Amino acid sequence: MISATIIRTIVGVIGNIISLILFLSPAKTFVRICKKGSVEQFSAMPYLATMFNCGMWILYGLPMFHPKAILVLTINGSGFAIEVVFLILYLVYSDSRKQRLQVGAIMAGELGFVALVGLMVGTLVKTVKVRTTIIGSVCMVGCFLMYAAPLSVMRLVIRTKSVKYMPFLLSLFSFLNALCWASYALIGQFDPYLLAPNGLGLLLGTAQLILYATYFKSSKAQETELPVKQNKSEVGLVPIAVDAKKSPSPRV
Template identity: 50%
Template sequence: MISTSSVRTVVGIIGNVISFGLFLSPLPTFMTIVSKKAVEQFSPIPYLATLLNCMMWIVYGLPIVHPNSVLVLTINGAGLLIEALYISIFFAFSPRRLRLKILGILVVELVFVGAVLAGVLGGVHTHNKRTEIVGILCVIFGTAMYASPLSIMKTVIETKSVKYMPFSLSFISFLNGICWMSYSLLRFDLYILIPNGLGALLSAAQLILYFKYYRTTPNDEPKQNIELPEVVATSAPDSFSCVTVER
């Protein structure tokens, strides 16, 4: 008979694969940046936010904080490397003023994560308490980043157009949220459940809006690159990134 632990592992691996694909979704944006050797109107904030998110969930998944969280570590470790690459490209093609801004934010993020790690390891001596403290911080950051799709959904309702909300992105985000919700329920983990449950609900709401308004979306609009904020539901609170969609 298949154990719950084995099922949870399989679900987590599937979640890792989907999340990895979503981490790679901004590639068109960076291909544009590299080809034009300029960041133009693109913002580094989503990638810096995702980097912080991944770092916090790496802390959460450490054996000394929350044991038996290998799949949390793997996906967020991969996300950390991918976001670091994105930020490096952004830094390379940014003007000096924006570079200083990026460096400043990076320093603040690193100091914050270092302080959390030092405080938890130095001042808290049980896994349960460490999990609670870091988990609450992760949920706060993840929930804050989840506010991003609300502006897109508002735009869809106001314009009666899904031009800025591609179906594939919403659908994959929904599947990813459901996958990680299942993972958290198979061995209950409230801190993984809350952000991914919220992500699944928001993605479902986006799908409902898509089916409601896709028929009223103009078909004769010129092709253009659109930068979309995207929430990536992983074992961490769903990571925030940008993707350029060509219509």
């Protein structure tokens, strides 16, 4: 019979794979941003929250804070590096100086906070158990922020009845990631610091998938109707009939 420890390790490895896919899932969005040269209405909050979350879980996975959390350390180290790259691209293609300053200031604040917490807990707290409690508690807050960050995007989806700015892969793998790590927290060695935020993430991930299913058709309808509306507008501006075959394509 397979022991709970082995099952937990297997679930943790699967969690690492799913988390890596989750961290990489916005790559398509950033390819679009780079091609268009603009972040459009995409929000930086999910990436800022994820970077902070990964930074705190890196601390949690270090042997001096939690000696049995190597799987947590490896995936969050990878996730942290990925989010930094995404945020640098966001800064490069931001549409305004104010936007760059805001995102840059939040990034600097998050990095400074993670470093300060690690330094203070590592030097002032003497026992590993208390260190785990303190870091784990802050990690829960970071994880809550990561899963709650898409709430602003969900509100935009409801208001516009369009899922254009809520990437499906990000929503799907947020759900799968929360499901996997909530299971990991329940198997063998119970971990409340992993269970609480990932339980919430499971609920929010489910809500995002429901929204996507609800507004996907209306999003497609909006994209289909857009060229028609543009053509009507162009006809209204032109006082004479123009042969569509001979007319040059409008510059965008």
